[in-house]
Amino acid sequence: MHRVLNVAEKNDAAKSLARLLSKNSASMREGFSRFNKIYEFNYQLFNQPVQMIFTSVSGHIMNCDFMAAHKNWAQTDPVILFDATVQKKVTDRALDIEKTIKREVVKCRTLIIWTDCDREGENIGYEVINLCRPLKANLKIYRARFSEITFNSATRALANLVQPDERVSAAVDVRQELDLRIGAAFTRFQTLRLQRLFGFDSKQVISYGSCQFPTLGFIVERYLQRENFISEPFWKIAVEHQTEAGEFCEFTWERNRLFEHQPCLMIYDMIMDEPLAKVMDVKSKNKSKWRPVALDTVEMEKLASRKLRMTGKKTMEIAEKLYMKGLISYPRTETNIFPTEINLQPLVQNQANDQRWGAFAQRVLNDGPQPRNGKNTDKAHPPIHPTRYPDGQLTDDENKLYELIVRHFLACVSKDAQGDETTIKISIANENFNASGLIIREKNYLDVYVYDKWSEKELPHYELNQTFYPTKIEMAQGETTAPQLLTESDLIALMEKHGIGTDATHAEHIAKIQDRLYTKMNSERRFEPEKLGLGLCEGYDKMGHALSKPHLRAELENQLKAICEGRANPADVLREQIDKYRQVFIATSVQIQKLDDSMTKYFGPPGQNPPPPPPPRPPPSGPFGDPPQTSRNNNNQSARPQQPRPPPPARPLQQEQIRPTNSTGVPKCNCDADAKELTVKKDGPNKGRSFFRCGNNDNCNFFAWKDDVTPSNAGGGQRQFGDNQANSLRKRQQSDNDDDVKPRKCGLCKQTGHTRRNCPSLNL
């Protein structure tokens, strides 16, 4: 009988595939590796009986590295590493696996590759093929393509065997070689230089990597955005109403906020002239809050970070343990679609006796589990889900993560929450304000998914066209606030978005840049760069090669895709990329002073060992404060941040309306003379308020309130009144300030020929 060697990416897959295809009749024996067993059974393949031998690797069994001659850091000029010979060979820890495969393949006529159907899987397949081909003449080689490990999928793969895809594998070879050459060259160069100049410990590696550096870059970029942030004031109008029954309702302005004080004040004045609110629209509609989509690795890490305060790395370690105990499915997956082959019923049933969520699981069983699926599939693994109920003790962390996975799973297969949303639109003096309320009808998934909140808000009843006087109309000042530092969840999302790392590795990159002392998680669990991270990013950014930005990696990713799809030749891509990075490397070594200067800012001048204490906290004058004096470098400018603090964005409207003033705070009028300060004498809300007019020309229409041209006084006003007071307030005179001015002018812009109602300045 012919023998067929089948090799999967890991033992677990080999075991499951053998079990499914043999209908549970496979026998197991040991190989050389204690983790990778051999499973055997008879099968009908190509219309003839064969003996199937299933075994596995453990991911990659080979690694790409330099030859011994180039492994010595001190004796190798790093630039050579762009051209030095590299070789791929079996790693020490995979020697046992190699031995098993070599022993088994010589007994077989056919080799079938069952590695994961992604790019790395194809490459791992070729590692196996390259091991086997020299040992057996006329070995027939096939690739099994399967989207999940189920009977149907595996049977279909065997009935439709294809050839392995050399292009896909070649793309991975290109990536491996580039990552190695670039990583090693920059790491050795900067480590040796910074150790020598700034006295870092000889054991402290200052690494560069095409994933770790952009990850650090995200953190530094956000940090600098915060440091350089300039807050801008804004103004808004808030309306509140308390009904006679005592019910309370807050309305928000449809314009949200304005960045200029004057126009906001004009509108506010207009509203205060006629503060009668009219209900323009009352809408009520069903609103659903969607249950979560099936769980993939990225989402699990983000959730665990936000809800369990667990780092991505920790989460993956614990998930791995749960997986090894058979409690959850494979935790490294990009798939958030449940394959139709998976029977969800028994998986829900497993949870039905739990005290915490058993009753909910029972409800799901009664309705029939209906997963909410996302849009991604890696064609290798299902979404993360519980596979059985624990029968023994779990650690605290294991319990927490298992609970998260179960609750997410049950939520995903249950029903969306249902509610009724009411929105009320009112208009006051042609300005619109909205209020919205929510009543939850059915909590559904929210009953089990304790991580989501949906807050109810009840509104008073309003009738269409009803009018009322608000209890409070307030013009409030606020200011824009700086963006927050990144959480781990933010960081993972950014990496995902820019294609930095894979679902299996981003937690490792985040851990690595902390190990390297480039960044740390602060007490609020947000990432702030350390001096070393800031110095490195700033230095490289000044050189202008965007090494700390994600674009280079994204560009490589596009080229790899082109290789996979046959649009690009792997050798060409490799050569181009190596040439490009060699150039970047050379340019970097020419401009390395820029890195030294940035490092000097944080670690003091070079040549001192050990490094001096850090400079004092930067003064508020700039993002970094003034650089310390360097003994070697007289040109302090070079150590300054290259980007000066940007001026606040110009706001032309504001400049027209809030006039520049002279040293005593008096503005120029329209005929360019110093304006004249007057005070409102007439009784009314503005009595006693100072304003400016042209001092010498009746035809000059200039007017400005004094508190509008005095920056320290630019805040908003606040007025409160009850319904009974409204009449007196809305009768504010538009000519309060026009004591001695004829003819009457617009109360807003002080021009003649129109009134507040049709003032052109309201066309904001």
Next chain:
DNA sequence: GCAAGGTC
């Protein structure tokens, strides 16, 4: 002593 990618 270096990267990133698999996996135990």
